[in-house]
Amino acid sequence: CGVFGIYGHPEAANMTYLGLYSLQHRGQESCGIVASDGHSLRAHRKSGLVADVFRDPVLFERLPGQSAIGHVRYSTAGGNDEKNCQPIMVDYVRGSIAVAHNGNLINAQELRNELEQLGSIFSTVADTEVIIHLLARTQSDSLSERIADALRRVRGAYSLLFLTETRMVAVRDPNGFRPLILGKLDGAYVVASETCALDLIEAEFIREIEPGEMIIIDKKGLHSLFPLEVAQPSPCIFEYIYFARPDSTIFGREVYGVRKEYGRQLAREFPVEADVVVPIPDSGVPAAIGYAEQSGIPFELGLIRNHYVGRTFIEPQQSIRHFGVKIKLNPVREVIEGKRVVVIDDSIVRGTTARKIIKMIRHAGAKEVHVRISSPPTSYPCYYGIDTPTRTELISSSHSIEEINRYITSDTLGYLSIEGLLKATCGSENLEQCHFCTACFCGRYPLKFPRLKDDRQLG
Ligand code: 5GP
Ligand code: SF4
Ligand code: MG
Structure with a gap:
């Protein structure tokens, strides 16, 4: 909110x-x-x-x-x-x-x-x-x-x-x-x-x-x-990853720069030989720019977004979510055809978005699809105001990275590490003072909750 x-x-x-x-x-x-x-x-x-x-x-x-x-x-x-x-x-x-x-x-x-x-x-x-x-x-x-x-x-x-x-x-x-x-x-x-x-x-x-x-x-x-x-x-690190607007300054840093640094760090942790870096718009854009800068692989808008569609994830009905990706995104064939593509997104929640997009990109003629995610696997639900789904719906709560890679049909899949996330947020020299909530990635909740999130009521 x-x-x-x-x-x-x-x-x-x-x-x-x-x-x-x-x-x-x-x-x-x-x-x-x-x-x-x-x-x-x-x-x-x-x-x-x-x-x-x-x-x-x-x-x-x-x-x-x-x-x-x-x-x-x-x-x-x-x-x-x-x-x-x-x-x-x-x-x-x-x-x-x-x-x-x-x-x-x-x-x-x-x-x-x-x-x-x-x-x-x-x-x-x-x-x-x-x-x-x-x-x-x-x-x-x-x-x-x-x-x-x-x-x-x-x-x-x-x-x-x-x-x-x-x-x-x-x-x-x-x-x-x-x-x-x-x-x-x-x-x-x-x-x-x-x-x-x-x-x-x-x-x-x-x-x-x-x-x-x-x-x-x-x-x-x-x-x-x-x-x-x-x-x-323990401010919410997910505000930097996804939720806040990139032109805002929160928790002492401008979100855009932090997101770009996530992309740079991701390129250091998971480099790959490829022809083009393509963000999943809009949330993947700053990290993709960082990844492209760090790796030297050209950045291209290989997916175009229809800006008259709201954020699919936030649509509260599962039936609408199902159509979301196709309504929202369409590949640019010229950018993708015959190319080894690095696809950048901020997070994988259920895995349905990534799976559909990779299908779309392959259909547009990509030779290889390498997915890079500018946050660690989301394995735990949030109890502090971000509407992540229950544990059973979070694909990485029950599947290994290898299994997710197979499910979304990418050639390779890499997630930013928690250490890399914190380093990119605070700078490696300030890690001691880098206090953020990262509970949805590591499961260590800064405030213990009295009831398990077994339904969506608790949010
Ligand atoms: P999935 O299909 O894996 O469930 O959704 C992942 C996509 O949802 C990502 O592209 C991410 O940008 C987007 N997304 C939209 N809203 C949210 C949100 O509140 N939390 C998370 N984790 N991702 C969201
Ligand atoms: Fe943010 Fe923590 Fe919630 Fe994750 S669990 S979304 S880091 S408040
Ligand atoms: Mg997104």
């Missing part, structure tokens, strides 16, 4: 709309904006893309005020029902509050059972709703204390934005799994999942919100606190 918020801007809802537009890659299922005019909150949320949900300009007249938060969603926890759209907004004894969440809470089910026993009535199936219930129950007086009280009970990944009538609060979990960025536009403060959202509205980048940090913004200005238990930060 992606979050965006702005405080103290005359066109808060408009700016949030633009911010969400630039974060669309983080979730295409639903989106929403909640705005405050200083007295009350108003919301518009719906299934669909930002451009479709906010098509009618009249909507912006119905979202007046100088502050707003917004959300783009792809379902990890919670179904894809309209009532699960975010930001969630409620009225309770202290007034109104809205919350937008990127991440996934690993003890949401336990907390929900407990709260239901105490009489809470939930209106969504989203993990995020437990935060609202916890917050409503605490006795603390200040908003920041109430939020902190609630968050001290939840475990997992959360980059959160809260909006009340008069305040905006941003919080990043102590592990800092998901990015969260602070910026400024004229006098207004801006918070967003990625810097590409700041660029679009021409806001200035101030800094990242730190793991465990809470930032409260009101008419007196900005106030920073660290009210949560301290943990060893």
Whole structure:
């Protein structure tokens, strides 16, 4: 998911709309904006893309005020029902509050059972709703204390934005799994999942919100606190591999350069004699450029993407996924015919994409197909907000690289090593301080989860 918020801007809802537009890659299922005019909150949320949900300009007249938060969603926890759209907004004894969440809470089910026993009535199936219930129950007086009280009970990944009538609060979990960025536009403060959202509205980048940090913004200005238990930060390395936009700077580095370095490292680890390096667009492009630069093999666009098709992986229905690849990609015969082709992608999840693409490339006359993946084999599910499937669906959880090579019908297959991944991310001289979550590759989860992911509910 992606979050965006702005405080103290005359066109808060408009700016949030633009911010969400630039974060669309983080979730295409639903989106929403909640705005405050200083007295009350108003919301518009719906299934669909930002451009479709906010098509009618009249909507912006119905979202007046100088502050707003917004959300783009792809379902990890919670179904894809309209009532699960975010930001969630409620009225309770202290007034109104809205919350937008990127991440996934690993003890949401336990907390929900407990709260239901105490009489809470939930209106969504989203993990995020437990935060609202916890917050409503605490006795603390200040908003920041109430939020902190609630968050001290939840475990997992959360980059959160809260909006009340008069305040905006941003919080990043102590592990800092998901990015969260602070910026400024004229006098207004801006918070967003990625810097590409700041660029679009021409806001200035101030800094990242730190793991465990809470930032409260009101008419007196900005106030920073660290009210949560301290943990060893473990930002999600998959943000670099795939999820974030390459023109964003997150966790202190520009994603594009990191991805290119993955390709260079991959060329060092798995060189091959070939005629052409071809990325699987768009996610494989920066790594393919790096691979081509390092190996000296020419880079070519041998697969052309139809840009009017969404990300197949994120389509929540298996039946649509099945057609995805062919709808999306078509080979350029001239580039491929008679050639030894190195095909670069960022990851293999189920293996269906790679298998279909290799078939397509062979059909276009390739002599050899060598697949290189700019991340290690994805063998374990993510519990921290990336919608990887269950273990049984992850091809590398039960198959060796040799078996996957046979399944996807490549001549050779190479994956970036975990050491290579970390080296390329932090530089070999900084490996000691290179703390990232790599659990989906190595199975060492930085936060222990109370229940196994045996269904998609946990996300
Ligand atoms: P597969 O067919 O192996 O399941 O899918 C692999 C492809 O899915 C890769 O090209 C990768 O870029 C793309 N992809 C799209 N969304 C995601 C995601 O959220 N996680 C992962 N691991 N891959 C994704
Ligand atoms: Fe990211 Fe993988 Fe860790 Fe999930 S398990 S937070 S996708 S590195
Ligand atoms: Mg891809």
